[in-house]
Amino acid sequence: xxxxxNMDAHIADAASSEYLVFSLGDEEYAVDILKVQEIRGYENVxxxxxxxxxxxxxxxxxxxxxxxxxxxxxxxxxxxxxGGQTVVIVVNVDDRIVGIVVDGVSDVMSLSPDQIKPAPxxxxxxxxxxxxxxxxxxxxxxxxxxxxxxxxxxxxxxVERTAESV
Amino acid sequence: MDxxxxxxxxxxxxxxxxxxxxxLLLDLDVDDPDVEDLNAIFRAAHSIKGGAGTFGFTVxxxxxxxxxxxxxxxxxxxxxxxxxIVDTFLETKDMLHDxxxxxxxxxxxxxxxxxxxxxxxxxxxxxxxxxxKAVTKATAAPAAEPAPAPTPEVEAPxxxxxxxxxxxxxxNAKRRLSIxxxxxxxxxxxxxxxxxxxxxTIVSQSGDxxxxxxxxxxxxxxxDIEAVLCFIIEPEQLSIEVDGSASPGAxxxxxxxxxxxxxxxxxxxxxxxxxxxxxxxxTTSPEPAKSQAAPARAAGKSGGKSAKGSESSTIRVPVDKVxxxxxxxxxxxxxxxxxxxTASDLDIVSHGPLVNGxxxxxxxxxxxQESVMSIRMMPMDYVFSRFPRLxxxxxxxxxxxxxxxxxxxxxxxxxxxxxxxxxxxxHLVRNSLDHGLxxxxxxxxxxxxxxxxxTLSAQHQGGNILIEVIDDGAxxxxxxxxxxxxxxxxxxxxxxxxxxxxxxxxxxxxxxxEQVSDVSGRGVGMDVVKRNIQEMGGHVEILSKPGEGTxxxxxxxxxxxxxxGMSIRCGRETFLLPLNAVLESLQPQAEDVYSMAGDDQLxxxxxxxxxxxxxxxxxxxxxxxxxxxxxxxxxxxxxxRRYALLVDDLIGQQQVVVKNLETNYRKVPGISAATxxxxxxxxxxxxxxxxxxxxxxxxxxxxxxxxxxxxxxxxV
Numbered sequence: 001x002x003x004x005x006n007m008d009a010h011i012a013d014a015a016s017s018e019y020l021v022f023s024l025g026d027e028e029y030a031v032d033i034l035k036v037q038e039i040r041g042y043e044n045v046x047x048x049x050x051x052x053x054x055x056x057x058x059x060x061x062x063x064x065x066x067x068x069x070x071x072x073x074x075x076x077x078x079x080x081x082x083g084g085q086t087v088v089i090v091v092n093v094d095d096r097i098v099g100i101v102v103d104g105v106s107d108v109m110s111l112s113p114d115q116i117k118p119a120p121x122x123x124x125x126x127x128x129x130x131x132x133x134x135x136x137x138x139x140x141x142x143x144x145x146x147x148x149x150x151x152x153x154x155x156x157x158x159v160e161r162t163a164e165s166v
Numbered sequence: 167m168d169x170x171x172x173x174x175x176x177x178x179x180x181x182x183x184x185x186x187x188x189x190l191l192l193d194l195d196v197d198d199p200d201v202e203d204l205n206a207i208f209r210a211a212h213s214i215k216g217g218a219g220t221f222g223f224t225v226x227x228x229x230x231x232x233x234x235x236x237x238x239x240x241x242x243x244x245x246x247x248x249x250x251i252v253d254t255f256l257e258t259k260d261m262l263h264d265x266x267x268x269x270x271x272x273x274x275x276x277x278x279x280x281x282x283x284x285x286x287x288x289x290x291x292x293x294x295x296x297x298x299k300a301v302t303k304a305t306a307a308p309a310a311e312p313a314p315a316p317t318p319e320v321e322a323p324x325x326x327x328x329x330x331x332x333x334x335x336x337x338n339a340k341r342r343l344s345i346x347x348x349x350x351x352x353x354x355x356x357x358x359x360x361x362x363x364x365x366x367t368i369v370s371q372s373g374d375x376x377x378x379x380x381x382x383x384x385x386x387x388x389x390d391i392e393a394v395l396c397f398i399i400e401p402e403q404l405s406i407e408v409d410g411s412a413s414p415g416a417x418x419x420x421x422x423x424x425x426x427x428x429x430x431x432x433x434x435x436x437x438x439x440x441x442x443x444x445x446x447x448x449t450t451s452p453e454p455a456k457s458q459a460a461p462a463r464a465a466g467k468s469g470g471k472s473a474k475g476s477e478s479s480t481i482r483v484p485v486d487k488v489x490x491x492x493x494x495x496x497x498x499x500x501x502x503x504x505x506x507x508t509a510s511d512l513d514i515v516s517h518g519p520l521v522n523g524x525x526x527x528x529x530x531x532x533x534x535q536e537s538v539m540s541i542r543m544m545p546m547d548y549v550f551s552r553f554p555r556l557x558x559x560x561x562x563x564x565x566x567x568x569x570x571x572x573x574x575x576x577x578x579x580x581x582x583x584x585x586x587x588x589x590x591x592x593h594l595v596r597n598s599l600d601h602g603l604x605x606x607x608x609x610x611x612x613x614x615x616x617x618x619x620x621t622l623s624a625q626h627q628g629g630n631i632l633i634e635v636i637d638d639g640a641x642x643x644x645x646x647x648x649x650x651x652x653x654x655x656x657x658x659x660x661x662x663x664x665x666x667x668x669x670x671x672x673x674x675x676x677x678x679x680e681q682v683s684d685v686s687g688r689g690v691g692m693d694v695v696k697r698n699i700q701e702m703g704g705h706v707e708i709l710s711k712p713g714e715g716t717x718x719x720x721x722x723x724x725x726x727x728x729x730x731g732m733s734i735r736c737g738r739e740t741f742l743l744p745l746n747a748v749l750e751s752l753q754p755q756a757e758d759v760y761s762m763a764g765d766d767q768l769x770x771x772x773x774x775x776x777x778x779x780x781x782x783x784x785x786x787x788x789x790x791x792x793x794x795x796x797x798x799x800x801x802x803x804x805x806x807r808r809y810a811l812l813v814d815d816l817i818g819q820q821q822v823v824v825k826n827l828e829t830n831y832r833k834v835p836g837i838s839a840a841t842x843x844x845x846x847x848x849x850x851x852x853x854x855x856x857x858x859x860x861x862x863x864x865x866x867x868x869x870x871x872x873x874x875x876x877x878x879x880x881x882v
Contacts, residue, residue: 046848047739048834049785058831058840060848063493065840067831096830158831
């Protein structure tokens with residue numbers, strides 16, 4: 001996108017929204033930037049017993065206990081390594097603060113509605129329930145994750161109503 | 167603790183409520199009022215009334231009672247609002263504020279003002295609820311009756327001197343009063359004339375905006391009429407004279423005469439005629455004289471205290487600000503310990519000032535943490551000690567014998583929770599006394615002691631704080647509640663469980679009391695209780711047995727409560743045990759361990775056999791000591807169960823700040839909450855009772871798996 005076009009897009013399209021792009025393995029995902037509270041390094045996490053594997057545990061975010069989930073484990077990625085690039089995106093949805101472990105954060109993108117294609121029906125690992133669409137940006141493809149739906153989704157077991165079933 | 171210790175809190179609360187009330191009243195859309203807002207205004211009045219009753223501020227209580235009555239009609243849609251009614255409500259609010267200030271300075275509120283406002287409020291009730299006059303009168307009358315009661319003692323010195331005689335006369339005979347309105351606009355005048363019609367028959371009226379003359383046949387005293395009119399105009403704009411007894415002849419034959427004669431006679435009166443002003447002066451002068459006397463009396467009574475009292479010695483701070491400070495201090499402590507670690511590697515000789523600075527920083531940081539923590543914690547005694555007075559007064563009012571028992575006074579609770587628990591608890595206590603406990607006769611007939619028992623208890627349990635209001639009264643009446651629910655249009659069935667039925671009483675406007683008393687029965691109480699508790703993140707449970715009594719249990723989470731904990735290690739993980747659950751700890755000896763029914767193991771501790779639960783089993787901890795005799799057994803007790811918890815090591819005792827896991831996550835089996843340790847990491851606090859259940863489930867699953875496995879092996 002030329003700078004001119006970029007500027008035009010900014011001016012012309014008030015409806016376009018900004019997305020934070022992050023990588024899981026070789027794939028690129030994006031979340032609505034307004035839901036993102038901060039980005040921080042992966043730190044010591046206190047394990048919680050008897051919960052799904054992708055819930056890494058809880059950590060202390062300036063005095064607030066925040067659960068940390070690993071989207072790579074959730075999305076069944078092959079390589080799950082914790083390195084210098086591993087970061088935690090802290091999101092704030094539905095008055096809850098949750099940390100999401102990802103392989104890295106690349107940039108912030110502005111997507112206009114016509115750049116967002118409807119999400120196709122996926123297989124079992126990635127339910128289209130919590131995908132808001134596919135963002136196409138020249139040769140890049142961004143999987144737009146509706147973080148609010150994802151985190152409140154039943155299979156995440158982050159919210160109380162599933163607490164009884166152990 | 168003396169009840170007067172809580173005056174200040176009440177004043178602050180009431181002031182806040184009044185401010186709320188004003189804001190809501192001002193925002194109110196007169197033509198289409200929001201029901202929620204009306205309810206909120208009503209509740210504010212209700213809460214002030216309750217508090218005023220507790221502390222014995224009679225005048226304040228009665229004024230709010232009148233206001234509350236009207237508001238109650240308003241929110242039921244029986245009284246349609248008009249701008250002037252809202253204005254009156256606002257005026258009442260100002261009056262309440264004045265009364266509050268009077269009490270705060272140790273004085274009595276202005277009795278005349280009180281009389282005036284209560285008259286106006288009653289007048290509204292009469293005017294606006296005309297068709298239900300009979301009903302309103304019935305409820306207004308008892309309310310109005312106590313009203314004059316407190317006034318004599320304040321008014322006493324004045325009364326015999328001035329209008330006693332005129333008043334006495336006025337009570338019996340109708341008199342012709344000539345009322346002059348000076349400088350009153352047309353709009354106000356119409357209103358005034360309308361008001362006057364309520365006092366008697368208007369014989370004639372004439373004049374202009376400058377001076378308007380009304381002749382009125384009325385049995386009311388001048389003071390009363392003036393009191394009402396002074397809500398619309400200033401006392402200086404008004405003069406009332408007695409024309410003498412309204413004989414039928416004078417009233418009918420010469421209707422024009424007094425009206426025409428009067429203006430001429432009256433106009434120069436204040437200047438020239440010494441006789442004429444005598445009467446107006448008598449009616450108008452008490453007002454300024456009184457208002458001067460009132461502050462003087464207040465100042466005289468309280469002396470130097472009034473200056474101190476008016477300047478509040480506390481600040482109300484939003485809880486989240488305090489929370490933020492606590493979190494920041496926590497971070498500071500962690501940063502400080504990190505720095506200390508680094509500094510400890512340095513050579514003391516060459517870095518003397520730095521090391522000294524570090525020591526200073528450590529001390530200051532700890533002091534800061536302690537003071538911040540102490541801001542929040544208070545014993546339940548703060549709440550409980552309010553109740554003996556309330557219970558005594560209520561019991562006397564209801565003519566019941568009640569014994570109040572309090573348990574767990576020293577249980578510490580977060581200040582924010584303590585403050586917010588007072589109102590719901592007050593409602594519950596009032597309810598228990600009014601509806602729960604039976605009259606002496608009924609108690610004796612039911613074979614119980616004549617004196618009812620009301621117990622207030624507080625305790626920590628399983629990561630929660632339990633506050634209970636227990637009465638040994640009649641219990642809840644299931645049929646009555648169901649019937650009432652049906653008549654209020656709530657969907658119910660006869661087969662509902664008791665628990666569900668008890669929950670019905672929390673529905674807004676729900677009350678099975680036949681009469682509205684000023685104790686309870688309006689049906690505001692319980693829905694406020696539930697709402698308040700839910701706002702605190704807790705819930706209310708009711709246990710009731712017919713004939714044996716009712717227990718209302720408030721369960722609050724331990725948000726930010728401080729816990730005395732024992733930190734333990736298991737594998738490489740650190741956990742905290744609530745210290746009050748720990749009985750003792752010991753190293754198990756092989757000969758004290760017994761097996762039972764396969765996997766289960768028992769530990770013999772001084773003639774007692776306790777089930778053994780290994781923490782690493784229950785919580786899947788890797789790398790823990792699996793050999794029983796190497797581990798440490800902590801004997802714990804929770805919800806009546808006692809067992810031996812196997813852990814690797816005891817680290818030590820410490821006070822920790824309890825952090826709710828549910829805020830951002832959810833309830834975790836076996837865990838009650840979390841806390842942040844000195845190094846900034848999170849440690850989980852174990853829930854002793856739930857851990858037991860968790861282990862039960864897990865060993866059951868293991869059994870299942872094992873059996874299945876054996877089954878498969880057998881088949882092969």
